[in-house]
Amino acid sequence: MTKRFAFSIAATDGRARTGAIRMKRSEIRTPAFMPVGTTATVKAMKPADVRSSGADIILGNTYHLMLRPGAERVAKLGGLHGFMGWERPILTDSGGYQVMSLSDRTKVSEEGVQFASHIDGSRHMLSPERSMEIQTLLGSDIVMAFDELVKTTDTPRAQSEAMERSMRWAKRSREAFDALGNQGALFGIQQGGLDERLRKVSAEALIDIGFDGYAVGGLAVGEGQEAMFGCLDFAPGQFPADKPRYLMGVGKPDDLVGAVERGIDMFDCVLPTRSGRTGQAFTGSGSINIKNARFAEDTGPLDPDCACPVCDTWSRAYLHHLIRSGEILGAMLMTEHNLYFYQALMADMRAAIGEGRFAAFATDFRSRYSAATA
Amino acid sequence: MTKRFAFSIAATDGRARTGAIRMKRSEIRTPAFMPVGTTATVKAMKPADVRSSGADIILGNTYHLMLRPGAERVAKLGGLHGFMGWERPILTDSGGYQVMSLSDRTKVSEEGVQFASHIDGSRHMLSPERSMEIQTLLGSDIVMAFDELVKTTDTPRAQSEAMERSMRWAKRSREAFDALGNQGALFGIQQGGLDERLRKVSAEALIDIGFDGYAVGGLAVGEGQEAMFGCLDFAPGQFPADKPRYLMGVGKPDDLVGAVERGIDMFDCVLPTRSGRTGQAFTGSGSINIKNARFAEDTGPLDPDCACPVCDTWSRAYLHHLIRSGEILGAMLMTEHNLYFYQALMADMRAAIGEGRFAAFATDFRSRYSAATA
Ligand SMILES: [Zn+2]
Ligand SMILES: [Zn+2]
Numbered sequence: 231m232t233k234r235f236a237f238s239i240a241a242t243d244g245r246a247r248t249g250a251i252r253m254k255r256s257e258i259r260t261p262a263f264m265p266v267g268t269t270a271t272v273k274a275m276k277p278a279d280v281r282s283s284g285a286d287i288i289l290g291n292t293y294h295l296m297l298r299p300g301a302e303r304v305a306k307l308g309g310l311h312g313f314m315g316w317e318r319p320i321l322t323d324s325g326g327y328q329v330m331s332l333s334d335r336t337k338v339s340e341e342g343v344q345f346a347s348h349i350d351g352s353r354h355m356l357s358p359e360r361s362m363e364i365q366t367l368l369g370s371d372i373v374m375a376f377d378e379l380v381k382t383t384d385t386p387r388a389q390s391e392a393m394e395r396s397m398r399w400a401k402r403s404r405e406a407f408d409a410l411g412n413q414g415a416l417f418g419i420q421q422g423g424l425d426e427r428l429r430k431v432s433a434e435a436l437i438d439i440g441f442d443g444y445a446v447g448g449l450a451v452g453e454g455q456e457a458m459f460g461c462l463d464f465a466p467g468q469f470p471a472d473k474p475r476y477l478m479g480v481g482k483p484d485d486l487v488g489a490v491e492r493g494i495d496m497f498d499c500v501l502p503t504r505s506g507r508t509g510q511a512f513t514g515s516g517s518i519n520i521k522n523a524r525f526a527e528d529t530g531p532l533d534p535d536c537a538c539p540v541c542d543t544w545s546r547a548y549l550h551h552l553i554r555s556g557e558i559l560g561a562m563l564m565t566e567h568n569l570y571f572y573q574a575l576m577a578d579m580r581a582a583i584g585e586g587r588f589a590a591f592a593t594d595f596r597s598r599y600s601a602a603t604a
Numbered sequence: 605m606t607k608r609f610a611f612s613i614a615a616t617d618g619r620a621r622t623g624a625i626r627m628k629r630s631e632i633r634t635p636a637f638m639p640v641g642t643t644a645t646v647k648a649m650k651p652a653d654v655r656s657s658g659a660d661i662i663l664g665n666t667y668h669l670m671l672r673p674g675a676e677r678v679a680k681l682g683g684l685h686g687f688m689g690w691e692r693p694i695l696t697d698s699g700g701y702q703v704m705s706l707s708d709r710t711k712v713s714e715e716g717v718q719f720a721s722h723i724d725g726s727r728h729m730l731s732p733e734r735s736m737e738i739q740t741l742l743g744s745d746i747v748m749a750f751d752e753l754v755k756t757t758d759t760p761r762a763q764s765e766a767m768e769r770s771m772r773w774a775k776r777s778r779e780a781f782d783a784l785g786n787q788g789a790l791f792g793i794q795q796g797g798l799d800e801r802l803r804k805v806s807a808e809a810l811i812d813i814g815f816d817g818y819a820v821g822g823l824a825v826g827e828g829q830e831a832m833f834g835c836l837d838f839a840p841g842q843f844p845a846d847k848p849r850y851l852m853g854v855g856k857p858d859d860l861v862g863a864v865e866r867g868i869d870m871f872d873c874v875l876p877t878r879s880g881r882t883g884q885a886f887t888g889s890g891s892i893n894i895k896n897a898r899f900a901e902d903t904g905p906l907d908p909d910c911a912c913p914v915c916d917t918w919s920r921a922y923l924h925h926l927i928r929s930g931e932i933l934g935a936m937l938m939t940e941h942n943l944y945f946y947q948a949l950m951a952d953m954r955a956a957i958g959e960g961r962f963a964a965f966a967t968d969f970r971s972r973y974s975a976a977t978a
Contacts (some may be wrong), residue, residue, distance in 0.1 A: 274932040299925045307903060307921050315917045378875065394672070433612065507932075527671070529681060543689045547681050551673045558648040558881075558932055 235415040235442045237474050241266075241584045245466070245493040248583040251443075251474055254417065255319045255371055256309075258286040259488045260474060263576045264321060264498040265461045265569055268312040269294045270304070274561045275569065277316040283538070284573030286318060287371075292325035292364050293332065296354065297347045298370040301367040309369030321372035321498070323478070324419075325356045325402070327447075330379035338378065340395070355572050357436050358402035368414045374414065374445065375403035382453040386425065393421040394448075397435040404439050415442035417476060423448060424457055426464050433468035443474040446490045448479045448493070459488050466493035468532065483512055483575055486601055490579050502568035507561040509553040509568055512571045515598055520564065524551040538570035609789040609816045611848050615958045617842070618866040622957040625817075625848055628744055628790065629685075629693045633658040634848060635864045635948045635957075638695060638872040639943055643668045643968040644688040646878050649937045649943065651690040657912070657940065658947030660787040661745075666699035666738050667706065670728065671721045673824065675741040678809035683743030695746035695872070697852070698735045698793070701821075704753040714769070747786065748791050748819065749777035750794045756827040760799065761893070767795040767802055771809040772823075780811050789816035791850060797822060798831055800838050806901045807842035817848040820934045823952070833862050840867035857886055857949055858973055866952050876942035881935040883915060886945045889972055893936065894936075899924040912944035 237260075239249040251258040265280055266287045272280045280288060290310055295301060307313050326343075330336060333345035333354075342357025361376035362458045377396040380389050400418050401433055407416045418436035422428030436444060446465045449458050458480075466475045476496035479491050486497055502512065509521040513533035518525075519534070531541035532549060540549075540563045552560030573597075582591035611634075625632040639646045640652055641662045646654050655661060664684055667944040669675060681687050684694055700717075704710060707719035707728075716731025735750035751770040754763050774792050781790045792810035796802030810818060820839045823832050831855075840849045850870035851863050856940040860871055878884065887907035892899075894906070905915035906923060914923075914937045926934030949969075956965035 263865060269929050269931060270922070271931050271933040274936070276933070276936070298929060299921075303901060303921075306901060307919065313919070313922050313925075315922075431727050527677060527680060545681065545687070547673075547677075547688075548644070551687075555643050555672055557645050558935055559645040559650070562648070562650070562936070563930055 233520075234413060237247075237443070237472065237513070237580065239348045239472070241585050241586070242490065243583045243588040246579070246583045246588045247493065247495060248489050248580045250493075252360070253319055253371055254413075255317065256286070258496075259576075259580060260495040261576055262266070262286055262484075262496050263580055264289045264484065264496065265572075266291070266498055266500045266503060267314065268500075269298065270310060270490075272569075273475055274558070274565045275316065275503075280569065281318065281564055283569040284577060285569065286324075286363045287322055288316060288525060290320050290368060290370065291328060292320045292322050292361060292368070293328035293356075295322075295347055296325065296356075296364050297369060300386075301364040305367040305369070311369055317470065319371040321354050321417075322368055322370035322374065324361045324374040324376040325364070326361070326377045326419075327379055327479075329356050332561060337532070340398075342376070342399075350521070358399045359406040360416070362403055362406035362410060363414070366407075366410045366414075370414055372415045372417060372443070373407060374420045375416065377421060377442070377447060380421045380423060380448045381451055382423045382457070386423075389421075389423040389425065390428055393423075393432050396421045397432060397503075398483075400436055401439050405439070417441055417443040419445040419447040419478070420465065421448050424453065424461050426461075429465050430468055433465075437470065441473070443467050443471040443476060443496075445476040445478050448478065450485070455485060458485070459492065462489055462492040463487055463495065483572070486572075487579065487595055490583075491592055492590065502572045506564035506566075506568040509560070509564060510568075511549075511564055512568050516600065520546060520553050522550075532567050533571065536566050536567065536571060536574070538574075540567040540570070543586075559567050611817070611846065613846070615960070617957045617960050617962040618749070618865065620844075620864050620953070620957045620962045621867065621869060622954045623869075627693055627745055628787075629691065630660070632693055632870075633950075633954060634728060634869040635860075635950055635953055636660055636870050637860065637946050638663045638870065639946075640665070640872055640874045640877060641688065641690070641694075643672065644684060646939075646943075648881060648939045649877075651688065653940060654690070654943065655692065657943040659943065661845045662690060662692075663692055664694050664696045664742065664744065665702060666696050666735060666742070667702035667730075669696075669742060670699065670730075670738050671726075673725055675738040679741040679743070682867045685693065685743055691769045693745040695791075696739045696742055696744035696748065698748040698750040699738070700728045700735070700751045700793075701753055701853075703730050707969070714772075714786075715751070732773045733780040733845050736777055736780035736784060736786070740781075741782045741950070744788055746789045746791060746817070748783060749774045749790065749815070751795060754795045754797060754814060755825055756797045756831070758797070758869045762798075763797040763799065764802055764968050767797075767806050770795045771806060774810055775813050778815070790808060791817040793819040793821040793852070794839065795822050798827065798835050803835070803839050804842055807839075811844065815847070817850060818843040818891075819850040819852050820878040821852055823851065824859070829856075829859060829862070832859070832868065836863055836868065846937075857946070858970065860946075861953065861969055862951060864957075865962065865966055868941060876941050879944075880942040882936035882942075883934070884942075885923075885938055886942050890974065894920060896924075906938075906941050907945065910941065910945060912941050912948075914938075914941040914944070935964050
């Protein structure tokens, strides 16, 4: 099993950890940020530029890919890696979250979720077994168990029931994954809202089944940073220290710092890519909206402290012009900078943990970052 | 004057010529194709990739740039080259064509054209003097004289009058350009529709004023390839052989071959970029629409004979998926291939002329190109 998937921690600093996951398709340095490549593309980026930004792994969405171009078609074409030209690891989500948030006419049963495609209305079914099959067809390196969407705003009873069902689905996911002979890694997903006791029950159920890594699910769905950090004060510690912990769908730069501080090893989020396309840039002193009129004649780079190719070449004035004009190049360059910014932040955190100065790093980051976010 | 702008012909083959324009900002190999960078960006392309495709020069649009970000602003920011990150030559059009085709409430007088911006309705004026001023502010290497839009479908009398006015405007362009102390090159634009006599009158008027190069204007506006070639059978020869001849707004690959055959040295066209964004790819055997269902599982490259980075990495199936999904990366990759295809065609033509086998090249190109264009 270590050959296929091995997680090693090189250093810890408080609850923060740094290390690496080693897999057949090369290494993932942790804490890791995974750019989102929803439909077999990290939007507006060539794979080589995603790699140059420092990404060791990207995420693909089962829900989108099963609908277009279709998992069987991707398999026929040689798998997701070759199809999109990304030869490093890919983690695929299970489709559980997006089928509930994006599709139409969903019907949830113990078997799984029936739904209509948001693209053409065609009827589909996602279940633990079908999700494992799809992720295997895609050739995913890290497969996520199929879980039920639980909201922190649901009633305690609804949260508890959804968590219990997700645990039954986690077991079916494990069995289906093994029956398929999948040689990748399988992660379980913890549910339980913000409730420490439910989170503990969920963690124990997952540990009992046994996974290569564990995700903290059901957060970053509107509960706010304070509530999320409150949950992260106990949730990561409910898992064995020698397995990677993945916080799904997070987040803003300061979310990442606070979550690493609380023992998280992996992240994914659409924020740097999606917000880049609309003109939001992340900088060491906070995020800025490049469409703002005050940047129209600003000859400085997006972020004076950034070493990315965008900041090296173009001015805020040019990016302002491109985004205002709706130019594709604007989306390309803003996305590229944002991905570099996120990866540089991860690299800085890894270095700080390795050198035992993470608390000072986090304090310094927060004082600079919040200063100009307005 | 030769230091600033020198055109040398290395070889001729029939009426076709190959050579180079040497300018302060490096050399332009001819016949040359100029990708269109309308609003200070060749759409969906980084400047470095435009250069990698083989482009020696790009075109910028005076009309678009004067409205957004504004010529004075571009000048304040250091000029178009630094603004967009393209350090090689840039030719700017005069705005004459686009002000008539894109703006609202235009009013033409002997002075120039009054119009309302298509972006925000603001009122502006373009005249020979203002066009020269704008192109100088932009830092253009090759400035185009301001002319009046003439359609080949206009009455002979209207064509004649518009041509005469364009010649008066050409003279005012020359005087304004010189008065500004512009150190770049200035090209005149021939008008006269499809009428050989009018074209001759126009050519003589321009030669009398004196320009660094001469454009054949008013073609590729719907008259069809046969009529255009008919005009190109006499128009280029009406200019001195030692000056570059530029056919504006052309064209399809077979248009380029036929025009080079008739003595044209320079081209610009939105076709490879615009059609790339909608899924049309140019290949040695004709153009294909990658959205067509027959490409959904086609693992071959866009063009088996193309050496571009796109054809080297991705399949038709992947590009089909991207364009069908409306992904920005689809626009990026299709555009990149098309620009490579156009530049490879120019390089092939230059080599064929240099080796005295242009007729055979053209025959072979046409037999292969038309075969599959369907
Ligand atoms: Zn940057
Ligand atoms: Zn190609």
